Amino acid sequence: AFIIFFAPGAIGQINAGExxxxxxxxxxxxxxxxxxxxxxxxxxxxxxVMTVQTQAFEAHAVEAASHDLQTVKTNITLNYHLDPGQxxxxxxxxxxxxxxxxxxxxxxxxxxxxxxxFKAEELITQRAQVRDxxxxxxxxxxxxxxxxxxxxxxxxxxxxxxxxxxIEQKVVAQQLALKAENDLxxxxxxxxxxxxxxxxx
Numbered sequence: 001a002f003i004i005f006f007a008p009g010a011i012g013q014i015n016a017g018e019x020x021x022x023x024x025x026x027x028x029x030x031x032x033x034x035x036x037x038x039x040x041x042x043x044x045x046x047x048x049v050m051t052v053q054t055q056a057f058e059a060h061a062v063e064a065a066s067h068d069l070q071t072v073k074t075n076i077t078l079n080y081h082l083d084p085g086q087x088x089x090x091x092x093x094x095x096x097x098x099x100x101x102x103x104x105x106x107x108x109x110x111x112x113x114x115x116x117x118f119k120a121e122e123l124i125t126q127r128a129q130v131r132d133x134x135x136x137x138x139x140x141x142x143x144x145x146x147x148x149x150x151x152x153x154x155x156x157x158x159x160x161x162x163x164x165x166x167i168e169q170k171v172v173a174q175q176l177a178l179k180a181e182n183d184l185x186x187x188x189x190x191x192x193x194x195x196x197x198x199x200x201x
Contacts, residue, residue, distance in 0.1 A: 012047055017052060019050050023045065059078070059107045066122075070160065072120060072158070090145065110137045124157065131154050
């Protein structure tokens with residue numbers, strides 16, 4: 001009867017992309033179970049399975065102010081995974097609520113810090129530098145919690161209607177100036193051609 005009752009709890013399996021956090025009378029232990037079958041004493045020990053596969057966290061419309069005090073809303077997609085060697089610490093400090101308790105506030109803070117370093121227009125023209133700044137800061141902050149950042153991507157910037165309109169006007173003005181410059185070059189070229197033709201005649 002003892003074997004029938006306790007045996008199912010003594011044998012378990014950790015699947016691919018998972019790790020097992022080991023408890024002894026509810027206290028987190030240092031050893032971590034890797035993938036495969038494990039055996040332990042029931043009642044005394046228990047296991048909590050944690051995923052170490054890539055997970056995605058999306059932050060929508062994170063509002064911040066640029067260096068020139070323009071309001072910007074940013075959408076960020078963060079790909080990450082738990083450090084397989086620290087899942088016991090992650091569970092001990094955060095349980096499975098690491099997205100809500102750590103990742104979300106750190107992403108919000110990172111976007112605000114990074115956005116404040118750039119003018120609104122630079123957020124568009126220097127998008128790669130902005131992304132790299134966010135990525136670097138997130139890696140540094142989240143690593144201390146046992147979370148490994150794989151990539152951080154900016155999926156969208158949303159500016160105020162007034163700023164968007166001013167950018168559109170600037171682009172139109174640049175296009176008109178370029179057209180005028182090209183027209184001037186064309187007129188000069190045609191005039192020079194006529195002069196050369198007259199000389200030849």
